Amino acid sequence: MIRVLVVDDQALVRSGLAAILDAQDDIEVVGEADDGDVAVEQAAALRPDVVVMDIRMPRMDGIEATKRLPDTTVLILTTFDLDEYVYAALKAGAAGFVLKDTPPDRLAAAVRAVAAGDQLFAPQVTRRLVESYVAKPPPREADDLRELTPREREVVLHVAKGLSNVEVGERLFLSEATVKTHLTSILRKLGLRDRTQLVVLAYERGLVTPGEG
Numbered sequence: 352m353i354r355v356l357v358v359d360d361q362a363l364v365r366s367g368l369a370a371i372l373d374a375q376d377d378i379e380v381v382g383e384a385d386d387g388d389v390a391v392e393q394a395a396a397l398r399p400d401v402v403v404m405d406i407r408m409p410r411m412d413g414i415e416a417t418k419r420l421p422d423t424t425v426l427i428l429t430t431f432d433l434d435e436y437v438y439a440a441l442k443a444g445a446a447g448f449v450l451k452d453t454p455p456d457r458l459a460a461a462v463r464a465v466a467a468g469d470q471l472f473a474p475q476v477t478r479r480l481v482e483s484y485v486a487k488p489p490p491r492e493a494d495d496l497r498e499l500t501p502r503e504r505e506v507v508l509h510v511a512k513g514l515s516n517v518e519v520g521e522r523l524f525l526s527e528a529t530v531k532t533h534l535t536s537i538l539r540k541l542g543l544r545d546r547t548q549l550v551v552l553a554y555e556r557g558l559v560t561p562g563e564g
Contacts, residue, residue: 352377352378352379353377353378353379353400353401353462353463353466354379354381354397354398354399354400354401355372355378355379355380355381355399355400355401355402355403355462356380356381356382356383356384356390356393356394356397356399356401356402356403357369357372357380357382357383357384357403358383358384358385358386358387358389358390358402358403358404358405358408358413358416359385359405359408359428360385360386360405360407360408360409361405362385364405364451365383365385366383368403368428368458369383371455371458371459372403372458372459372462375459377463378459378462378463381397381399382397382399385408386408386409386410386411387404387408387410387411387412387413387415387416387419388410388411388416390402390404390411390416390420391411391416391419391420394420394423399423400424400466401423401424401425401426401462401465401466402420402423402424402425402426403426403428403462404416404417404425404426404427404428404445405427405428405429406427406428406429406440407430413425413427413428413440414439414440414443415443417440417443417444417445418443418444420444421444421544424446424465424466424468425440425444425445425446426445426446426447426448426449426461426462426465427440427441427445427447427448427449428448428449428450428451429448429449429450429451430450430451441547441548441551442548442551444544444545444547444548445547446465446545446547447461447464447465447547449461468545469515496541496556496558498540498541499537499540499541502523502533503533503536503537503540504558505523506519506523506530506533506534506537507537507549507553507558508553508558508559509522509523510534510546510549510550510553511549511550511553511554511558511559512559513550516530516531516534517530534546534549537549
């Protein structure tokens with residue numbers, strides 16, 4: 352059973368989301384919060400598997416709340432697919448994002464995906480999001496990137512283009528398990544939380560050029 356905390360400052364939206372998710376056989380809504388501050392408290396007390404978090408809220412917004420939940424999987428809710436705050440939320444450690452008008456079945460599928468540790472975004476969504484907020488970043492080689500092996504760099508490049516572990520393995524003739532091993536090593540060396548932050552870093556460092564397919 353996937354335990355979910357729903358966070359939104361609009362009571363009707365919050366209760367609607369909770370009802371949709373609670374109706375799923377494998378999802379249980381264990382709590383609700385109307386702002387980020389309450390969400391942080393609730394997350395500490397309830398230990399949900401996933402926090403479904405609105406971005407725009409009074410007092411503490413979803414970005415700051417996400418920063419304060421480093422060990423919790425956060426799925427961001429947004430009104431627009433290129434909301435100006437989404438990129439900041441991803442940098443803060445969010446596992447992904449869904450639109451508020453997402454159909455119920457897709458919302459539930461998104462919760463399941465991030466709960467399982469999967470990458471939520473389709474490749475084109477990843478590119479649109481990152482390119483919009485890191486458009487043509489100046490390439491700058493950081494010391495931490497020099498720690499990566501050539502193979503690890505190849506893995507980073509493919510992950511940054513939105514490929515799944517299986518697809519990366521097919522491109523590099525590696526098993527899925529080997530790709531996961533490389534990713535674990537990469538995240539450790541770079542001090543990153545997950546593959547979402549890895550995608551952001553790859554664009555910021557200029558490892559991937561906006562528009563690359």
